[in-house]
Amino acid sequence: MPRRTATMLASTLVLIALLCAGVFFPVPYSEMSPGPTVNTLGEADGEPVLQISGHQTYPTTGHLNMTTVRVTGADYRMNLVEAVYGWLAHDSVVVPHETLYPNGKTEEQSTQENAEEFSQSQESAKVAALRQLGMPVASRVVVASVQKDSPAEGTLHAGDVIKDVDGTAVKQPQDVAKLVTKHKPGEPVTFTIVPAKEAEAAEKARREPTATQRVTITTKKSDEGDRAIVGIKAGTDHTFPFTIDIKLADVGGPSAGLMFSLGIVDKLTRGDLTGGRFVAGTGTIDDEGKVGPIGGIEMKLVGARDAGARYFLTPADNCAAAASDTPDGLTLIKVGTIKDAVKALEKVRQGATTGLPTCSPN
Structure with a gap:
């Protein structure tokens, strides 16, 4: 066989071997891509996303779309060819598998965590x-x-209202841990609570719950040190003056908070926030209205642009990343609070877009 022919054959065989390896050899990466966007002022699966009863609502126009990101599952093993294609594609991002599923987190655990955050x-x-x-x-x-098998199991239940610990009133969730850890492991601690069922009934009746109980629990030592614990996580619940329901299935995580809050404001306000414009956005939100950063901003921008958005409400901490690769035709609006967002939407509605707070790549 001539040397040239042998060389070409060997090269071809090596190329085939590399392609086969690329197809069958798994790599520790996952993929993120644009997910669907949903207008919080509109409907999803045939029913309004925001349902308000017990208070006057007003007609709305335009869009206030929340945005999502699709991710590959925890058990999906990407091959080298898919990883290279993802790195080259503009409408997807390849990230280390550990980024989406840290510490060996399963897809079921991730789904549960996302549901709780949502x-x-x-x-x-x-x-x-x-x-x-x-x-x-x-x-x-x-x-x-x-917590399962904790001192509190069977005595305290999710939804119980904690009025005081050892006679000291609690005003914030962190107060509970501070009061419990004043004890040594093995010592009793007394909670005054309103049982969850009574609290729920009182909320439905629009009254303050009155049926309190005192329960005493013996603390134990934490697995992470010598501090005393009872095995509960305290949180904050709210009583609203009327009913607000958010109906949206198959979505998880905290990043739709800002857009849900703006949709609620729009429905409860005479006139409308957008002036008929197509606005999308993202961002977590806390009880005080502060907007927090989210993951997958690049994919959310692509999804918003593809859905028809012209403006995108961007958390301040995501601005630099968003501005470094903004899809054509999409104007980024920098927001740090819900007040910032409402003020910006007023400018959008009035067409005064030259004064909008925008994002820069630095």
């Missing part, structure tokens, strides 16, 4: 929206969760 983001969106409108929102400290 639920909390809805609660905070309601609080932030009503406070933006000057409406009263009562808050209370509750048992958020009870």
Whole structure:
């Protein structure tokens, strides 16, 4: 066989071997791509995303779209060819598998965590929206969760309202841990609570719960040190002056908080926030209306642009990354609070876009 032919054959075989290796050899990466966007002022699966009863609502126009990101599952093993294609593609991002599923987190665990974060983001969106409108929102400290096989299991339950610990009133969730850890492991601690069922009934009846109970629990030593614990996580629950329901399935995580809160403000305000414009955005939100950063900003920008958005409300801490690769035709608006967002939407509505707070890559 001539040397040239042998060389070409060997090169071809090596190329085939490399291609086969690329197809079958898994690499420790995952992929993020643009997910669907949903207008918080509109419908999803045939019903309104925001459902408000017990208070006057007003017609809305335009779009206030929340944005999402699709990710490959925890058990999916990307091959080298897919990874290279993802790195070269503009509408997807390849990241280390550990970024999406740290410490060996399973897909089921990730889904549960995202569901809990999504639920909390809805609660905070309601609080932030009503406070933006000057409406009263009562808050209370509750048992958020009870650890299995802990001293509190069977005595305290998720949703129980914690009024005091050892006679000292609690006003913030962190107060509970501070009061419990004043004890030594093995010592008793006494909680005054309103049982979850009574608290729920009182909320439905729009009254303050009155049926309190005193329960005593013997503390134990934490697995992480010598401090005393009872095995609960305290959180905050709120009592709203009317009913606000957010209906949106198959979405998780906290990043829709800002857009939910703006949708609520729009529905409860005469006139409309957008002036008929197509606005999308993202960002977590807390009870005080502060907007926090999110992941996957690049993919959310692509998804918003593809859906038809002209403006994108961008958390201040995501601005630099967003501005470094902004899709054509999309104007980024920098926001740090819900108040910032409402003011910016007023400018959008009036067409005064030259004064908008925008993002820069630095």
